[in-house]
Amino acid sequence: MRAARIVLVVLGVLVMAFGAYVLVTTVRPNRIWGLATWLLGAVVLHDAVLSPFVVGAGLLLRRTGRSIRAWVLVVVQSAVVLGSVLALVVLPEIAAKAHEQKNPTILPFDYGVRLAIVEGVLLVVVIAVLVVGGLMSRNRPRALVEPTTNR
Structure with a gap:
């Protein structure tokens, strides 16, 4: 196991160096700051917005009063x-x-509409999974708990 970790660390360092x-060698120096700003913004958005939102959605789903199956939680968090x-990409x-734009063929599509459609499809999938998961947990037979007696 230790050898595998060492190999993975060395491989990771080599990939980062490359x-x-x-x-x-390929990006002009005046463009590197824009790229660094975008990467820093992506890290901040991930750590300050996306991660807490996914954790909050999971906690909210767990506290709904019903036991939610793990696959429902996985689908909802994956969709989020x-x-x-x-x-973030679009x-x-x-x-x-x-x-x-000087060249209208660089960005030929209406990305806002396409993003809204994909986000709508994700929302429909999440709602369907929540409904199916809720019906399955409601129809699940409850185990009978026998009262314990002190003897």
Whole structure:
């Protein structure tokens, strides 16, 4: 196990070094700050917004008063993560589309409408899973608990 960890750490360091090399050799220096700002913003959004939202959704679902099956919680949290990451990736395209482009073929689609459609589909999936999960937990036979007697 220790050897596997060492190999993975060395591999990770090599991949990061290669990424840094490619970044320095292919990106103009005046563009690196914009990239660093975007990456820092992504980390802040993940740690300050996305992660607490997923944990909060899980806690809220657990405290609904009913026992929620694990697969329902997994589907809901996965949909929240997928929707959030998709919005994080598509929002820069929406912002870029709002600015006048010299070449209109760079951003040819209406990304806002497409994002709304995908987020709507995710919402429908989450609602369907919650309804099915709620019906399954309601129809689940309850175990009979026999009262204990002090002898």
